[in-house]
Amino acid sequence: MFGNIIGNVRNKEILKNIIYSNNISHSYIFSGIDGIGKFLFAKEFAKAILCLDEKKYPCNKCKSCISFENGNNTDIVIIDEQEDSIKNEIIKELTKKVLEKPVLCSKKVYIINNSENMTKEAQNSLLKTLEEPPEFVVIILVTSNENLLLNTIKSRCIKISFDNLSNSELKQYFDNNLMNFNNDIVDSFGGSIKKAIELNNKKEIFEKVEKIFSNLDNMNTLQIMAMKETIFSNKEDIYSILDYINTIFYRKILKDINNIKKYKRYIEIVEETKIRLNKNSNYDMTIDYALLAINACLERNG
Ligand SMILES: [Zn+2]
Structure with a gap:
């Protein structure tokens, strides 16, 4: 079980124990950041619960396992909406x-992926089912932001927390899938396979960032302000880029002991920029402000 999923070894043991001891609860929350395999875990867990073989590997041979793989096992219901919100009608339909x-198995499993997207009404509809679930029902809520789930929901579920993947686990995933792994930017992946794949596809951006920020001391004001166009136009990746910039500065600190103060100030500026962006400050102004602050720093030092 879970042989094909990388990472979260402890959870593999926990979930196996639940199945082998036949101590299956009615509701679970699988919680952790995006891109670490929570949904895969949920599906494999469900498959094992529904497996008709008494050893519950899952066997991959029984009628349940085969129909599970073919997507026509009616004892597993998966809600995996691509939209931003999971509307009340969908959950009401489920609760009905x-x-x-x-049909085939002794249990019926419901998985709601990105369950934090359930509207408040939808969550309240689901709550009734969680309060009095039919004896054969197992519900798994997969979420990357459990703060958006109502406390009343959370209190009725057993929580399984998933860890971010380690750099070596990420590398293993890339190796297994015969994909090129960029070791230089691994710290920007934040332990997420999803993010790693996204950013690995945008390698050139990081190369550009590397080139500019490792060469800051030789740049004039005009060149620094021009960075805005080349780098900060990648709005959707801005946090990863900022993290990467700080990785560059941390590396500098290790090599250039005489200028620790300067690099610490840069790192502060980058961290302040993240905080401002988090507070939804005007994007362009925030980036301008950061570049001006870095420039001011250079002038003082130069
Ligand atoms: Zn089976």
């Missing part, structure tokens, strides 16, 4: 059907 008995 929840009394329907399983």
Whole structure:
């Protein structure tokens, strides 16, 4: 079980124990950042619960496992909406059907992916089912932001927390999938396979950042302000880029002991920029402000 999923070894043991001891609860929350395999874990866990073989590997041979793989096992219901919100109608539909008995198996499993996207009404609808679930029902809420789930929901579920993947686990994933792994920017991946794939595809941006920020001392004001166009136009990756910039500065500190103060100030500026962006400050102004602050720093030192 879980042999094909990388990372979160402890959770593999916890979930196996739940199944082997036949101590399956009615509701679980699988919580952790995006891109670390929570949804895969949920599906594999469900498959094992529904497996008809008494050893529950899952066996991948029984009628349940085969129909599970073919996507026509009616004892597993997956809600995986691509939209930003999971509307009340969808959950209401689920709660209506929840009394329907399983067909093949002794249990029926419901997985709601990105469950934090459930509207408040949808969560309240689900709550009724969580309070009095039919005896054969297992509900798994997969979420990357459990803060958006109502406390009343959370208190009725057993929480399984998933860890960010280590750099070596990320590398293993890339190796297994015969993909090129960029070791230089691994710290920007934040332990997420999803992010690693996204950023690895945008290698040139990081190369550009590297070139500019490792050469700051030789740049004039005009060149520094021009960075805005080349780098900060990648708005959707701005946090990863800022993290990467600080990785560059931390590396500098290790090599250039005489200028620790200067690099510490740069790192502060970058961290302040992240905070401002988090507070939804005007994007362009925030970036301008950061570049001006870096420039002022250079002038003082030069
Ligand atoms: Zn099976």
